[in-house]
Amino acid sequence: MAALLFLEQTLNGLQLGVTLFLMAAGLTLVFGIMNMVNLAHGSLYMVGAFLTATFAQWTGSFVLAVPLAVAGTFVVGLAVETLALRTLYARDHLDQVLATFGLILFFNELVKIVWGPVAIFVDIPAFLAGRVELIPGAPYPVYRLVVLGVGLAVALGLWWLIARTRVGMLIRAGASNREMIGALGVDIKRLYTLVFALGAALAALAGAMAGPLYVVEIGMGDSMLIKTFVVIVIGGIGSIRGAFVAAIIVGVVDTFGRIVPAQLGLPTAIAEMAIYILMAAVLFWKPAGLFAARA
């Protein structure tokens, strides 16, 4: 593979990686702190994308629509947590899978009822629609660079939140040992609700930015969800740092995994298997993931 193509694919991999990180950060916190398997995380990604499309139509501005959609999904996250998920914390993982799978079906139908069954259109704002020739001979869409930038900024912001604020301290403690912080007098219910809604907001941001890039359709979160689970398993449940590192690795491996096997004459199916082979290899070496958070 030519050096320039290699660079361009690396850039693609990084951009996919930060999108995965936005999804994985929320999911790993929910799994790590609340010990809950939340399959509906992909649905929150979808809701974020659809709300962005609608707000963009109403306000005429994509840049304005994104924070509105994130706020809207934050509220949806609050509602889902208090109404549907509160009773599930104490229950078996399998019960949680069943309930949150039901939420996936619920959200898919809800979106179909509100927005109709056909994919809807979200435009990249005109000032971001161009290309830059970062790599000679390979014009790269400005919008993808913006997604990459926003993802890295959010990663930095999350690091600051987790490492440097009181709330972050509570989150880290909760991921490490949930019972202990309850015994130390922290209001667990409020913390859980906050963490869940924060995860929803991050997923919504991922969906909002992905909409103009890919397609805004029913069930768009489901395939993203599978990759996200691979990321948090590789990175270690409950660890934001692990989610970031794993997301970048998975993004790059998936991108190259789709291109390299064909060049080596290997069967196409290998491309789809690349990240799962990676996950199996990591788990073989480190069963708890790269940066396990649990004490």
Add this chain to the structure above:
Amino acid sequence: MLRRTILAALAVALPALAAQPAAAQQGVKIGLITTQSGPNAGLGRDMVDGFNLAIRHAGGRLGGVPTELVVGDDQFRPDAGKAMAERMVQRDRVDIVTGVIFSNIMLALSDTVLKDRRGVFLISGNAGPSELAGKDCHPNFFSASWQNDNTHEAMGQHMTNAGIKRAYIMAPNYPAGRDALAGFKRFFKGEIAGEVYTQLGQTDYAAELAALRAARPDATYIFYPGGMGVAYIRQYSQLGLMQQVPLFAPSFTADQTILPGVGDAAIGMFASTYWSESLGNPANQKFVADFEAAYNRIPSPYAAQSYDAAMLIDSALKATGGSLANKDAFRNALRAANFQSTRGPFKFNTNHFPIQNYYLTQIGKDEKGRLVNQMRGIIFSGHADAYASQCKMR
């Protein structure tokens, strides 16, 4: 007093009972199985709306007899589609099963319908797998749409005619995707610069498109239905490839289920098709105008095929006097295809698959500023599928 009451009751009941047998024999019950949930729900919606419009055009009575339509969701799952077929055939006792968008679902339910002892007909409104066109053809199976390979064969022929030397071809990695590129290569005589199968449902094509650009093809041919198509075309345009490497696709990647989601990025793309919203024949003009008036959107081929399937059934029922009692007579009436198709000339081959024209279209804007397929010419006149010789029927 009691005797008078009984006599009065009999006087009312007997005529009603006498009327029963005649009413029970007339009428046709049709089961339509399609995808109504998930990302492909838009395709199913067009199928149902197209069929209902045909029933309305026939005055609520296909072939002049009371028509009952039962619609079922296959949820894009072969097992659910098969279960739905079982329910319709055995519990609802439908006379005809139609619809079915996806080939894997069609192959899963075809036996359930075709092997039923009552002699139920299966008239496909979309899926046309090569098995049912060739070695597994069945007297009670008809395709009111096409055979899977045909639209791709047409574009392969056109790109050869247009003098394109090196083509880069891509499709999802599932049976219809593989059939598509096989059909394309059957008629494209240039060099294949790259043949790439991507994951079914994939929406990020950045990596594949970077590799495509590095391969420097003269043109690109893709088959990506539904959301995959929307995502691919948008990203192709975002990378600036639409101006450098012309994009060709079959109608499934360029119809009204895709164009609203893609937006202006699709302008300039070429498509091969058996039907387009711009075809000028009178049956189509009426269909498109009434569809837009009734449903407030431009129809896609899924709606047109479904409409044609209903009109085909209507024509056959008219020929048999509204009766399905004689299966052979009904089958011969179907074979005659004595109806005005929205696609123009239409007749059946020996394997019950259509022989029809294939056209070239290009995406542009109509006078109302909407994205439509604009006619650019005819590729094949009276094209038959490649599997008819393998069919041992009659």
